[in-house]
Amino acid sequence: MNVLIADDEKDMLKILKVYFEKEGFQVFLAEDGEEALTIFYSNKINLAILDWMMPKTSGLQVCKEIKSNSDVKILMLTAKSENEDELEALNIGADDYVRKPFHPGILLTRAKKLLRKEKVAQVKDIKIDLEAKKIYKNNKDLNATKTEFELLNCLLDHKGNILTRKKLLDIVWGFDYFGEERTVDTHIRRLREKIGEGIIKTHRGLGYSLEEENG
Structure with missing residues (x-):
């Protein structure tokens, strides 16, 4: 399974990369929205984990574009706490939403559930x-x-x-x-x-x- 993780926090990317690779995922990292889209169009991505606030192109815009071109699962990350933001993310096609700060293991569990809903x-x-x-x-x-x-x-x-x-x-x-x-x-x-x-x-x-x- 290929997972794209886009976040402008380099330390966060490093930590998540370790967690996901430990579970056998192939991980692609992006530090801004443009880089995330370039990776999406160049590789077969099964899941995209996108930070809401990113340079160049926001996670929300990246989510919209990915969803309009594929059925890739998307999990949004944000430091925002308002319920309206969560609703907006889900309305534009995000499959799940995790607020920062979070434990990487919990994010990994949520990601795995997204990738396989069937029992x-x-x-x-x-x-x-x-x-x-x-x-x-x-x-x-x-x-x-x-x-x-x-x-x-x-x-x-x-x-x-x-x-x-x-x-x-x-x-x-x-x-x-x-x-x-x-x-x-x-x-x-x-x-x-x-x-x-x-x-x-x-x-x-x-x-x-x-x-x-x-x-």
Whole structure:
């Protein structure tokens, strides 16, 4: 998943970049509205996090332009506290609104919810129940382990992107895990035995991705 974060506070950008990259996002940073639009038109962006007050072009104007040209999710940031401002942001198409100051972890959680509203995802004949944390094949519960579910969920979050073994270890097992990267291969193999071969793709020397085609 690609996220654009636009804010004229450089320290804020650095902190948010760390938080989002830790969760496997590819992060694009902009320090003003014009730069944000240039990035939007040059890359496939899944979510834009825009500060309301930015140099050159305001976050509000950027939001309007992005929404008029795409269905990209937009989360507005602002130091303003008036409810009218929140209403204005939502009326021009913003999907959510967060007031400053905020904890980066809370922003990340709100962003992830925006990116995936549905509670059940379908990939070919596999159904992933995101609330119950279960995986079904042709409506039969596969009794996936917690790690197997988290692996598939992680690949689903980044569908279309190749995730390295290191990235999968960081996201699924955590940054404090110091085991072998081959642990990922073992769990992928077990997961494939349950869900079938045509869903998780191996990219030799790179990592794994979830196939784009839904069936």
